[in-house]
Amino acid sequence: MLLVPANPLRPRRPDEHFAPEAEAARAAGLDVGLVDHDALARGEEVERAVASVKGGGTAVYRGWMLRGERYAAFADALAGRGVTLRTTGEQYRRAHELPGWYPALAEVTPRSAWTTGTDRADFDRVRAELGAGPAVLRDYTKSMKHHWHEAAYIPDISDGVAAWRVASRFLRLREDDFVGGFVLRRFERFTTAEVRTWWVDGVCVLVGPHPDTPDEAPAREVDLAAVVPLVSGLGLPFVTVDLALRADGVWRVIELGDGQVSDRPAVIEPGTMIAALSAGNP
Known part of the structure:
Protein backbone atom coordinates (compact mmCIF):
# COMPACT_ATOMS: atom_id res chain seq x y z
CA MET A 1 0.00 0.00 0.00
CA LEU A 2 1.12 3.55 -0.74
CA LEU A 3 0.06 6.23 1.73
CA VAL A 4 0.03 9.88 0.67
CA PRO A 5 -1.28 13.10 2.20
CA ALA A 6 -4.83 14.07 1.38
CA ASN A 7 -5.59 17.34 -0.34
CA PRO A 8 -6.44 19.76 2.51
CA LEU A 9 -9.31 21.25 0.48
CA ARG A 10 -10.54 17.98 -1.04
CA PRO A 11 -9.72 15.34 1.58
CA ARG A 12 -10.91 12.43 -0.60
CA ARG A 13 -8.22 13.24 -3.16
CA PRO A 14 -4.43 13.06 -2.87
CA ASP A 15 -2.41 16.21 -2.28
CA GLU A 16 -1.58 17.59 -5.73
CA HIS A 17 2.16 17.22 -5.12
CA PHE A 18 1.86 13.46 -4.58
CA ALA A 19 -1.10 12.75 -6.88
CA PRO A 20 1.13 11.52 -9.77
CA GLU A 21 2.75 8.89 -7.53
CA ALA A 22 -0.67 7.85 -6.20
CA GLU A 23 -1.92 7.45 -9.76
CA ALA A 24 1.16 5.45 -10.73
CA ALA A 25 0.71 3.21 -7.68
CA ARG A 26 -2.91 2.46 -8.61
CA ALA A 27 -1.83 1.72 -12.19
CA ALA A 28 0.69 -0.76 -10.79
CA GLY A 29 -2.06 -2.53 -8.84
CA LEU A 30 -1.25 -1.10 -5.42
CA ASP A 31 -3.77 0.17 -2.91
CA VAL A 32 -3.52 3.88 -2.09
CA GLY A 33 -4.50 5.34 1.27
CA LEU A 34 -4.92 8.99 2.24
CA VAL A 35 -3.83 10.51 5.54
CA ASP A 36 -4.32 13.94 7.11
CA HIS A 37 -0.77 15.27 7.19
CA ASP A 38 -1.66 18.47 9.05
CA ALA A 39 -3.18 16.49 11.93
CA LEU A 40 -0.14 14.19 12.00
CA ALA A 41 2.28 17.13 12.01
CA ARG A 42 0.44 18.71 14.94
CA GLY A 43 0.37 15.42 16.83
CA GLU A 44 -3.36 15.85 17.33
CA GLU A 45 -6.12 13.35 16.58
CA VAL A 46 -3.68 10.87 15.07
CA GLU A 47 -6.30 8.15 14.95
CA ARG A 48 -8.57 10.44 12.95
CA ALA A 49 -5.69 11.32 10.65
CA VAL A 50 -5.48 7.69 9.48
CA ALA A 51 -9.19 6.86 9.74
CA SER A 52 -9.65 6.46 5.98
CA VAL A 53 -6.85 3.87 5.65
CA LYS A 54 -8.47 0.50 5.04
CA GLY A 55 -7.15 -3.05 5.18
CA GLY A 56 -3.98 -4.58 6.52
CA GLY A 57 -0.54 -5.32 5.15
CA THR A 58 2.62 -3.30 4.63
CA ALA A 59 2.67 0.35 3.61
CA VAL A 60 5.13 2.95 2.39
CA TYR A 61 4.49 6.62 3.04
CA ARG A 62 5.28 9.25 0.41
CA GLY A 63 4.56 12.64 1.86
CA TRP A 64 5.70 15.75 3.65
CA MET A 65 8.25 15.59 6.47
CA LEU A 66 7.20 14.60 9.96
CA ARG A 67 9.17 15.00 13.17
CA GLY A 68 10.48 11.70 14.52
CA GLU A 69 7.99 11.51 17.39
CA ARG A 70 5.10 12.36 15.04
CA TYR A 71 6.12 9.61 12.63
CA ALA A 72 6.29 7.10 15.51
CA ALA A 73 2.74 8.04 16.54
CA PHE A 74 1.68 7.69 12.90
CA ALA A 75 3.16 4.19 12.80
CA ASP A 76 1.43 3.21 16.04
CA ALA A 77 -1.95 4.46 14.81
CA LEU A 78 -1.60 2.49 11.58
CA ALA A 79 -0.58 -0.63 13.49
CA GLY A 80 -3.86 -0.36 15.36
CA ARG A 81 -5.59 -0.66 11.99
CA GLY A 82 -3.53 -3.67 10.92
CA VAL A 83 -1.18 -1.68 8.68
CA THR A 84 2.58 -1.89 9.18
CA LEU A 85 4.79 0.86 7.85
CA ARG A 86 7.77 -0.64 6.05
CA THR A 87 9.96 1.87 7.90
CA THR A 88 9.64 1.71 11.68
CA GLY A 89 9.69 4.77 13.90
CA GLU A 90 13.24 3.99 15.01
CA GLN A 91 14.41 3.51 11.41
CA TYR A 92 12.77 6.75 10.32
CA ARG A 93 14.55 8.72 13.02
CA ARG A 94 17.92 7.17 12.17
CA ALA A 95 17.51 8.17 8.54
CA HIS A 96 15.83 11.52 9.07
CA GLU A 97 18.14 12.96 11.74
CA LEU A 98 21.87 13.43 11.11
CA PRO A 99 23.06 11.96 14.45
CA GLY A 100 21.31 8.73 13.46
CA TRP A 101 23.23 8.13 10.24
CA TYR A 102 26.44 10.15 10.60
CA PRO A 103 28.53 7.65 12.61
CA ALA A 104 28.10 4.99 9.92
CA LEU A 105 28.97 7.37 7.08
CA ALA A 106 31.59 9.52 8.83
CA GLU A 107 34.38 8.51 6.45
CA VAL A 108 32.48 9.67 3.34
CA THR A 109 30.86 12.88 4.58
CA PRO A 110 32.15 16.19 6.04
CA ARG A 111 33.26 15.95 9.65
CA PHE A 187 32.96 23.16 4.90
CA GLU A 188 34.13 21.29 1.79
CA ARG A 189 34.29 22.82 -1.70
CA PHE A 190 32.23 20.97 -4.31
CA THR A 191 32.37 21.30 -8.08
CA THR A 192 29.01 19.78 -9.07
CA ALA A 193 25.36 20.13 -8.18
CA GLU A 194 24.06 17.50 -5.78
CA VAL A 195 22.95 14.12 -7.08
CA ARG A 196 20.10 12.31 -5.35
CA THR A 197 20.34 8.52 -5.15
CA TRP A 198 17.49 6.28 -3.98
CA TRP A 199 18.07 3.06 -2.02
CA VAL A 200 15.73 0.17 -1.21
CA ASP A 201 16.97 -2.37 1.34
CA GLY A 202 20.55 -1.17 0.95
CA VAL A 203 20.57 -1.31 -2.88
CA CYS A 204 20.76 1.81 -5.04
CA VAL A 205 17.75 1.65 -7.37
CA LEU A 206 17.65 5.16 -8.86
CA VAL A 207 20.12 7.96 -9.60
CA GLY A 208 18.99 11.43 -10.61
CA PRO A 209 19.37 15.14 -9.98
CA HIS A 210 18.58 16.83 -6.70
CA PRO A 211 15.10 18.41 -6.70
CA ASP A 212 16.67 21.85 -6.13
CA THR A 213 18.65 21.53 -9.39
CA PRO A 214 16.56 19.24 -11.63
CA ASP A 215 18.24 20.37 -14.86
CA GLU A 216 21.82 19.89 -13.64
CA ALA A 217 22.89 16.33 -14.32
CA PRO A 218 26.42 15.32 -13.27
CA ALA A 219 29.04 15.47 -16.02
CA ARG A 220 30.38 12.08 -14.93
CA GLU A 221 28.96 8.91 -13.44
CA VAL A 222 28.61 8.88 -9.68
CA ASP A 223 31.09 6.55 -7.99
CA LEU A 224 29.22 4.74 -5.21
CA ALA A 225 31.88 2.15 -4.41
CA ALA A 226 32.77 3.62 -1.02
CA VAL A 227 29.15 4.35 -0.13
CA VAL A 228 27.44 1.04 -0.94
CA PRO A 229 28.68 -1.04 2.02
CA LEU A 230 28.06 1.82 4.46
CA VAL A 231 24.48 2.48 3.38
CA SER A 232 23.76 -1.24 3.21
CA GLY A 233 25.13 -1.65 6.73
CA LEU A 234 22.59 0.80 8.11
CA GLY A 235 19.81 -1.73 7.50
CA LEU A 236 17.30 0.95 6.49
CA PRO A 237 14.49 -0.03 4.09
CA PHE A 238 14.11 3.15 2.02
CA VAL A 239 16.50 6.12 2.00
CA THR A 240 17.96 8.77 -0.23
CA VAL A 241 21.63 9.73 -0.30
CA ASP A 242 22.64 13.08 -1.78
CA LEU A 243 26.21 13.34 -3.08
CA ALA A 244 28.43 15.94 -4.76
CA LEU A 245 31.89 15.85 -6.29
CA ARG A 246 34.51 17.51 -4.10
CA ALA A 247 37.20 19.70 -5.66
CA ASP A 248 39.74 16.86 -5.34
CA GLY A 249 37.58 14.51 -7.46
CA VAL A 250 36.08 12.47 -4.60
CA TRP A 251 32.33 11.90 -4.32
CA ARG A 252 31.08 12.92 -0.87
CA VAL A 253 27.81 12.34 0.95
CA ILE A 254 26.00 15.60 1.66
CA GLU A 255 22.92 14.12 3.26
CA LEU A 256 21.13 10.87 3.98
CA GLY A 257 17.37 11.07 4.39
CA ASP A 258 14.33 8.87 4.77
CA GLY A 259 13.06 8.15 1.25
CA GLN A 260 9.45 8.50 2.28
CA VAL A 261 9.83 12.25 2.83
CA SER A 262 12.48 12.99 0.19
CA ASP A 263 11.23 15.00 -2.75
CA ARG A 264 11.24 13.42 -6.21
CA PRO A 265 12.65 15.59 -9.02
CA ALA A 266 10.21 15.97 -11.90
CA VAL A 267 12.64 14.31 -14.34
CA ILE A 268 12.10 10.99 -12.55
CA GLU A 269 8.75 9.63 -13.70
CA PRO A 270 6.37 8.66 -10.88
CA GLY A 271 5.97 5.20 -12.39
CA THR A 272 9.72 4.68 -12.19
CA MET A 273 9.65 5.58 -8.51
CA ILE A 274 6.77 3.20 -7.76
CA ALA A 275 8.44 0.37 -9.70
CA ALA A 276 11.65 0.85 -7.74
CA LEU A 277 9.76 0.80 -4.45
CA SER A 278 7.59 -2.19 -5.18
CA ALA A 279 10.07 -4.38 -7.03
CA GLY A 280 13.43 -3.23 -5.63
CA ASN A 281 14.66 -2.16 -9.07
CA PRO A 282 13.96 0.69 -11.52
Missing part, protein backbone atom coordinates in the same frame (compact mmCIF):
# COMPACT_ATOMS: atom_id res chain seq x y z
CA SER A 112 30.42 16.96 11.96
CA ALA A 113 29.61 17.60 15.60
CA TRP A 114 26.34 18.56 17.25
CA THR A 115 24.65 19.86 20.36
CA THR A 116 21.59 18.60 22.20
CA GLY A 117 19.43 21.68 22.30
CA THR A 118 20.27 25.34 21.77
CA ASP A 119 22.53 26.17 24.72
CA ARG A 120 25.36 28.58 23.88
CA ALA A 121 27.88 26.71 26.03
CA ASP A 122 27.14 23.46 24.19
CA PHE A 123 27.49 25.29 20.88
CA ASP A 124 30.89 26.59 21.94
CA ARG A 125 31.91 23.06 22.96
CA VAL A 126 31.07 21.82 19.47
CA ARG A 127 33.01 24.68 17.89
CA ALA A 128 36.06 23.77 19.92
CA GLU A 129 35.68 20.14 18.93
CA LEU A 130 35.89 20.99 15.23
CA GLY A 131 38.64 23.62 15.61
CA ALA A 132 39.21 26.62 13.35
CA GLY A 133 38.10 27.06 9.77
CA PRO A 134 34.89 27.36 7.76
CA ALA A 135 31.81 25.33 8.60
CA VAL A 136 28.16 24.93 7.63
CA LEU A 137 25.39 25.07 10.22
CA ARG A 138 22.16 23.07 10.30
CA ASP A 139 19.98 21.26 12.81
CA TYR A 140 19.36 17.50 12.97
CA THR A 141 17.12 17.50 9.88
CA LYS A 142 17.62 20.62 7.78
CA SER A 143 19.92 23.49 6.83
CA MET A 144 18.94 26.99 5.76
CA LYS A 145 21.14 26.96 2.66
CA HIS A 146 18.86 29.44 0.91
CA HIS A 147 19.95 31.92 3.63
CA TRP A 148 23.59 30.96 3.10
CA HIS A 149 25.52 33.93 4.44
CA GLU A 150 23.20 34.82 7.31
CA ALA A 151 22.11 31.42 8.64
CA ALA A 152 24.25 28.63 7.16
CA TYR A 153 27.88 29.45 6.32
CA ILE A 154 30.34 30.34 9.08
CA PRO A 155 33.69 31.57 7.62
CA ASP A 156 35.67 30.65 10.74
CA ILE A 157 34.14 28.79 13.68
CA SER A 158 36.94 29.94 15.94
CA ASP A 159 35.24 33.36 15.90
CA GLY A 160 32.68 32.65 18.61
CA VAL A 161 30.75 35.92 18.29
CA ALA A 162 30.29 35.63 14.53
CA ALA A 163 29.44 31.92 14.76
CA TRP A 164 26.79 32.51 17.41
CA ARG A 165 25.30 35.31 15.29
CA VAL A 166 24.73 32.81 12.47
CA ALA A 167 23.35 30.23 14.91
CA SER A 168 20.95 32.75 16.41
CA ARG A 169 19.68 33.77 12.98
CA PHE A 170 19.26 30.12 12.03
CA LEU A 171 17.23 29.52 15.17
CA ARG A 172 14.96 32.49 14.45
CA LEU A 173 14.34 31.32 10.89
CA ARG A 174 13.61 27.72 11.85
CA GLU A 175 11.41 28.69 14.83
CA ASP A 176 9.13 25.77 15.81
CA ASP A 177 10.58 23.61 13.02
CA PHE A 178 13.98 23.43 14.76
CA VAL A 179 14.84 19.78 15.49
CA GLY A 180 17.26 18.38 18.07
CA GLY A 181 20.23 20.69 18.22
CA PHE A 182 22.81 22.63 16.22
CA VAL A 183 25.01 20.65 13.83
CA LEU A 184 28.31 22.08 12.64
CA ARG A 185 29.83 20.48 9.54
CA ARG A 186 33.26 21.12 8.09
Whole structure:
Protein backbone atom coordinates (compact mmCIF):
# COMPACT_ATOMS: atom_id res chain seq x y z
CA MET A 1 0.00 0.00 0.00
CA LEU A 2 1.12 3.55 -0.74
CA LEU A 3 0.06 6.23 1.73
CA VAL A 4 0.03 9.88 0.67
CA PRO A 5 -1.28 13.10 2.20
CA ALA A 6 -4.83 14.07 1.38
CA ASN A 7 -5.59 17.34 -0.34
CA PRO A 8 -6.44 19.76 2.51
CA LEU A 9 -9.31 21.25 0.48
CA ARG A 10 -10.54 17.98 -1.04
CA PRO A 11 -9.72 15.34 1.58
CA ARG A 12 -10.91 12.43 -0.60
CA ARG A 13 -8.22 13.24 -3.16
CA PRO A 14 -4.43 13.06 -2.87
CA ASP A 15 -2.41 16.21 -2.28
CA GLU A 16 -1.58 17.59 -5.73
CA HIS A 17 2.16 17.22 -5.12
CA PHE A 18 1.86 13.46 -4.58
CA ALA A 19 -1.10 12.75 -6.88
CA PRO A 20 1.13 11.52 -9.77
CA GLU A 21 2.75 8.89 -7.53
CA ALA A 22 -0.67 7.85 -6.20
CA GLU A 23 -1.92 7.45 -9.76
CA ALA A 24 1.16 5.45 -10.73
CA ALA A 25 0.71 3.21 -7.68
CA ARG A 26 -2.91 2.46 -8.61
CA ALA A 27 -1.83 1.72 -12.19
CA ALA A 28 0.69 -0.76 -10.79
CA GLY A 29 -2.06 -2.53 -8.84
CA LEU A 30 -1.25 -1.10 -5.42
CA ASP A 31 -3.77 0.17 -2.91
CA VAL A 32 -3.52 3.88 -2.09
CA GLY A 33 -4.50 5.34 1.27
CA LEU A 34 -4.92 8.99 2.24
CA VAL A 35 -3.83 10.51 5.54
CA ASP A 36 -4.32 13.94 7.11
CA HIS A 37 -0.77 15.27 7.19
CA ASP A 38 -1.66 18.47 9.05
CA ALA A 39 -3.18 16.49 11.93
CA LEU A 40 -0.14 14.19 12.00
CA ALA A 41 2.28 17.13 12.01
CA ARG A 42 0.44 18.71 14.94
CA GLY A 43 0.37 15.42 16.83
CA GLU A 44 -3.36 15.85 17.33
CA GLU A 45 -6.12 13.35 16.58
CA VAL A 46 -3.68 10.87 15.07
CA GLU A 47 -6.30 8.15 14.95
CA ARG A 48 -8.57 10.44 12.95
CA ALA A 49 -5.69 11.32 10.65
CA VAL A 50 -5.48 7.69 9.48
CA ALA A 51 -9.19 6.86 9.74
CA SER A 52 -9.65 6.46 5.98
CA VAL A 53 -6.85 3.87 5.65
CA LYS A 54 -8.47 0.50 5.04
CA GLY A 55 -7.15 -3.05 5.18
CA GLY A 56 -3.98 -4.58 6.52
CA GLY A 57 -0.54 -5.32 5.15
CA THR A 58 2.62 -3.30 4.63
CA ALA A 59 2.67 0.35 3.61
CA VAL A 60 5.13 2.95 2.39
CA TYR A 61 4.49 6.62 3.04
CA ARG A 62 5.28 9.25 0.41
CA GLY A 63 4.56 12.64 1.86
CA TRP A 64 5.70 15.75 3.65
CA MET A 65 8.25 15.59 6.47
CA LEU A 66 7.20 14.60 9.96
CA ARG A 67 9.17 15.00 13.17
CA GLY A 68 10.48 11.70 14.52
CA GLU A 69 7.99 11.51 17.39
CA ARG A 70 5.10 12.36 15.04
CA TYR A 71 6.12 9.61 12.63
CA ALA A 72 6.29 7.10 15.51
CA ALA A 73 2.74 8.04 16.54
CA PHE A 74 1.68 7.69 12.90
CA ALA A 75 3.16 4.19 12.80
CA ASP A 76 1.43 3.21 16.04
CA ALA A 77 -1.95 4.46 14.81
CA LEU A 78 -1.60 2.49 11.58
CA ALA A 79 -0.58 -0.63 13.49
CA GLY A 80 -3.86 -0.36 15.36
CA ARG A 81 -5.59 -0.66 11.99
CA GLY A 82 -3.53 -3.67 10.92
CA VAL A 83 -1.18 -1.68 8.68
CA THR A 84 2.58 -1.89 9.18
CA LEU A 85 4.79 0.86 7.85
CA ARG A 86 7.77 -0.64 6.05
CA THR A 87 9.96 1.87 7.90
CA THR A 88 9.64 1.71 11.68
CA GLY A 89 9.69 4.77 13.90
CA GLU A 90 13.24 3.99 15.01
CA GLN A 91 14.41 3.51 11.41
CA TYR A 92 12.77 6.75 10.32
CA ARG A 93 14.55 8.72 13.02
CA ARG A 94 17.92 7.17 12.17
CA ALA A 95 17.51 8.17 8.54
CA HIS A 96 15.83 11.52 9.07
CA GLU A 97 18.14 12.96 11.74
CA LEU A 98 21.87 13.43 11.11
CA PRO A 99 23.06 11.96 14.45
CA GLY A 100 21.31 8.73 13.46
CA TRP A 101 23.23 8.13 10.24
CA TYR A 102 26.44 10.15 10.60
CA PRO A 103 28.53 7.65 12.61
CA ALA A 104 28.10 4.99 9.92
CA LEU A 105 28.97 7.37 7.08
CA ALA A 106 31.59 9.52 8.83
CA GLU A 107 34.38 8.51 6.45
CA VAL A 108 32.48 9.67 3.34
CA THR A 109 30.86 12.88 4.58
CA PRO A 110 32.15 16.19 6.04
CA ARG A 111 33.26 15.95 9.65
CA SER A 112 30.42 16.96 11.96
CA ALA A 113 29.61 17.60 15.60
CA TRP A 114 26.34 18.56 17.25
CA THR A 115 24.65 19.86 20.36
CA THR A 116 21.59 18.60 22.20
CA GLY A 117 19.43 21.68 22.30
CA THR A 118 20.27 25.34 21.77
CA ASP A 119 22.53 26.17 24.72
CA ARG A 120 25.36 28.58 23.88
CA ALA A 121 27.88 26.71 26.03
CA ASP A 122 27.14 23.46 24.19
CA PHE A 123 27.49 25.29 20.88
CA ASP A 124 30.89 26.59 21.94
CA ARG A 125 31.91 23.06 22.96
CA VAL A 126 31.07 21.82 19.47
CA ARG A 127 33.01 24.68 17.89
CA ALA A 128 36.06 23.77 19.92
CA GLU A 129 35.68 20.14 18.93
CA LEU A 130 35.89 20.99 15.23
CA GLY A 131 38.64 23.62 15.61
CA ALA A 132 39.21 26.62 13.35
CA GLY A 133 38.10 27.06 9.77
CA PRO A 134 34.89 27.36 7.76
CA ALA A 135 31.81 25.33 8.60
CA VAL A 136 28.16 24.93 7.63
CA LEU A 137 25.39 25.07 10.22
CA ARG A 138 22.16 23.07 10.30
CA ASP A 139 19.98 21.26 12.81
CA TYR A 140 19.36 17.50 12.97
CA THR A 141 17.12 17.50 9.88
CA LYS A 142 17.62 20.62 7.78
CA SER A 143 19.92 23.49 6.83
CA MET A 144 18.94 26.99 5.76
CA LYS A 145 21.14 26.96 2.66
CA HIS A 146 18.86 29.44 0.91
CA HIS A 147 19.95 31.92 3.63
CA TRP A 148 23.59 30.96 3.10
CA HIS A 149 25.52 33.93 4.44
CA GLU A 150 23.20 34.82 7.31
CA ALA A 151 22.11 31.42 8.64
CA ALA A 152 24.25 28.63 7.16
CA TYR A 153 27.88 29.45 6.32
CA ILE A 154 30.34 30.34 9.08
CA PRO A 155 33.69 31.57 7.62
CA ASP A 156 35.67 30.65 10.74
CA ILE A 157 34.14 28.79 13.68
CA SER A 158 36.94 29.94 15.94
CA ASP A 159 35.24 33.36 15.90
CA GLY A 160 32.68 32.65 18.61
CA VAL A 161 30.75 35.92 18.29
CA ALA A 162 30.29 35.63 14.53
CA ALA A 163 29.44 31.92 14.76
CA TRP A 164 26.79 32.51 17.41
CA ARG A 165 25.30 35.31 15.29
CA VAL A 166 24.73 32.81 12.47
CA ALA A 167 23.35 30.23 14.91
CA SER A 168 20.95 32.75 16.41
CA ARG A 169 19.68 33.77 12.98
CA PHE A 170 19.26 30.12 12.03
CA LEU A 171 17.23 29.52 15.17
CA ARG A 172 14.96 32.49 14.45
CA LEU A 173 14.34 31.32 10.89
CA ARG A 174 13.61 27.72 11.85
CA GLU A 175 11.41 28.69 14.83
CA ASP A 176 9.13 25.77 15.81
CA ASP A 177 10.58 23.61 13.02
CA PHE A 178 13.98 23.43 14.76
CA VAL A 179 14.84 19.78 15.49
CA GLY A 180 17.26 18.38 18.07
CA GLY A 181 20.23 20.69 18.22
CA PHE A 182 22.81 22.63 16.22
CA VAL A 183 25.01 20.65 13.83
CA LEU A 184 28.31 22.08 12.64
CA ARG A 185 29.83 20.48 9.54
CA ARG A 186 33.26 21.12 8.09
CA PHE A 187 32.96 23.16 4.90
CA GLU A 188 34.13 21.29 1.79
CA ARG A 189 34.29 22.82 -1.70
CA PHE A 190 32.23 20.97 -4.31
CA THR A 191 32.37 21.30 -8.08
CA THR A 192 29.01 19.78 -9.07
CA ALA A 193 25.36 20.13 -8.18
CA GLU A 194 24.06 17.50 -5.78
CA VAL A 195 22.95 14.12 -7.08
CA ARG A 196 20.10 12.31 -5.35
CA THR A 197 20.34 8.52 -5.15
CA TRP A 198 17.49 6.28 -3.98
CA TRP A 199 18.07 3.06 -2.02
CA VAL A 200 15.73 0.17 -1.21
CA ASP A 201 16.97 -2.37 1.34
CA GLY A 202 20.55 -1.17 0.95
CA VAL A 203 20.57 -1.31 -2.88
CA CYS A 204 20.76 1.81 -5.04
CA VAL A 205 17.75 1.65 -7.37
CA LEU A 206 17.65 5.16 -8.86
CA VAL A 207 20.12 7.96 -9.60
CA GLY A 208 18.99 11.43 -10.61
CA PRO A 209 19.37 15.14 -9.98
CA HIS A 210 18.58 16.83 -6.70
CA PRO A 211 15.10 18.41 -6.70
CA ASP A 212 16.67 21.85 -6.13
CA THR A 213 18.65 21.53 -9.39
CA PRO A 214 16.56 19.24 -11.63
CA ASP A 215 18.24 20.37 -14.86
CA GLU A 216 21.82 19.89 -13.64
CA ALA A 217 22.89 16.33 -14.32
CA PRO A 218 26.42 15.32 -13.27
CA ALA A 219 29.04 15.47 -16.02
CA ARG A 220 30.38 12.08 -14.93
CA GLU A 221 28.96 8.91 -13.44
CA VAL A 222 28.61 8.88 -9.68
CA ASP A 223 31.09 6.55 -7.99
CA LEU A 224 29.22 4.74 -5.21
CA ALA A 225 31.88 2.15 -4.41
CA ALA A 226 32.77 3.62 -1.02
CA VAL A 227 29.15 4.35 -0.13
CA VAL A 228 27.44 1.04 -0.94
CA PRO A 229 28.68 -1.04 2.02
CA LEU A 230 28.06 1.82 4.46
CA VAL A 231 24.48 2.48 3.38
CA SER A 232 23.76 -1.24 3.21
CA GLY A 233 25.13 -1.65 6.73
CA LEU A 234 22.59 0.80 8.11
CA GLY A 235 19.81 -1.73 7.50
CA LEU A 236 17.30 0.95 6.49
CA PRO A 237 14.49 -0.03 4.09
CA PHE A 238 14.11 3.15 2.02
CA VAL A 239 16.50 6.12 2.00
CA THR A 240 17.96 8.77 -0.23
CA VAL A 241 21.63 9.73 -0.30
CA ASP A 242 22.64 13.08 -1.78
CA LEU A 243 26.21 13.34 -3.08
CA ALA A 244 28.43 15.94 -4.76
CA LEU A 245 31.89 15.85 -6.29
CA ARG A 246 34.51 17.51 -4.10
CA ALA A 247 37.20 19.70 -5.66
CA ASP A 248 39.74 16.86 -5.34
CA GLY A 249 37.58 14.51 -7.46
CA VAL A 250 36.08 12.47 -4.60
CA TRP A 251 32.33 11.90 -4.32
CA ARG A 252 31.08 12.92 -0.87
CA VAL A 253 27.81 12.34 0.95
CA ILE A 254 26.00 15.60 1.66
CA GLU A 255 22.92 14.12 3.26
CA LEU A 256 21.13 10.87 3.98
CA GLY A 257 17.37 11.07 4.39
CA ASP A 258 14.33 8.87 4.77
CA GLY A 259 13.06 8.15 1.25
CA GLN A 260 9.45 8.50 2.28
CA VAL A 261 9.83 12.25 2.83
CA SER A 262 12.48 12.99 0.19
CA ASP A 263 11.23 15.00 -2.75
CA ARG A 264 11.24 13.42 -6.21
CA PRO A 265 12.65 15.59 -9.02
CA ALA A 266 10.21 15.97 -11.90
CA VAL A 267 12.64 14.31 -14.34
CA ILE A 268 12.10 10.99 -12.55
CA GLU A 269 8.75 9.63 -13.70
CA PRO A 270 6.37 8.66 -10.88
CA GLY A 271 5.97 5.20 -12.39
CA THR A 272 9.72 4.68 -12.19
CA MET A 273 9.65 5.58 -8.51
CA ILE A 274 6.77 3.20 -7.76
CA ALA A 275 8.44 0.37 -9.70
CA ALA A 276 11.65 0.85 -7.74
CA LEU A 277 9.76 0.80 -4.45
CA SER A 278 7.59 -2.19 -5.18
CA ALA A 279 10.07 -4.38 -7.03
CA GLY A 280 13.43 -3.23 -5.63
CA ASN A 281 14.66 -2.16 -9.07
CA PRO A 282 13.96 0.69 -11.52
